[in-house]
Amino acid sequence: MLLTRRLYLGVHSDVVDHVTADKRSLIMAAVHSKNTRPEVRVRKLVHALGYRYRLHATNLPGKPDLVFAGRKKIIFVHGCFWHRHEGCRYASTPKSRKEFWESKFGANIDRDKRTQDELQQMGWSVLTVWQCELKDLHKLTERLNDFLSPQHA
Structure with a gap:
């Protein structure tokens, strides 16, 4: 899991990406x-x-x-x-x-x-x-x- 910073309602917050880098790569390869x-x-x-x-x-x-x-x-x-x-x-x-x-x-x-x-x-x-x-x-x-x-x- 990757920890990322996201802007939500004007406030930065740490959010865990629920997809690993390998899984994200597989998703993009499916396009x-x-x-x-x-x-x-x-x-x-x-x-x-x-x-x-x-x-x-x-x-x-x-x-x-x-x-x-x-x-x-x-x-x-x-x-x-x-x-x-x-x-x-x-x-x-x-x-x-x-x-x-x-x-x-x-x-x-x-x-x-x-x-x-x-x-x-x-x-x-x-x-x-x-x-x-x-x-x-x-x-x-x-x-x-x-x-x-x-x-x-």
């Missing part, structure tokens, strides 16, 4: 990049709208989550924490190892931008769906339908 809950929920929405897609195309930069080859459209489903959704409450930064996390998050943002630029240069339209957008399924459904419709360029 995957494919078939996440948000991604599966978006796939179900898109499928219910009648659209068909390919998953994780390894021949494209960034291995997009959903690929609509005939439409030249791609959807990425990003977690707000890992991909740093600007202004989102879920994009919090851990208090410990700040330099490590800032470096990691910065690399993720740079990679996402590079990937999107490469795909657009190849003629693909790219949509990013953020994890927090799954809170309002009606609004997200409209956004997905608008993006995937033939009228959207």
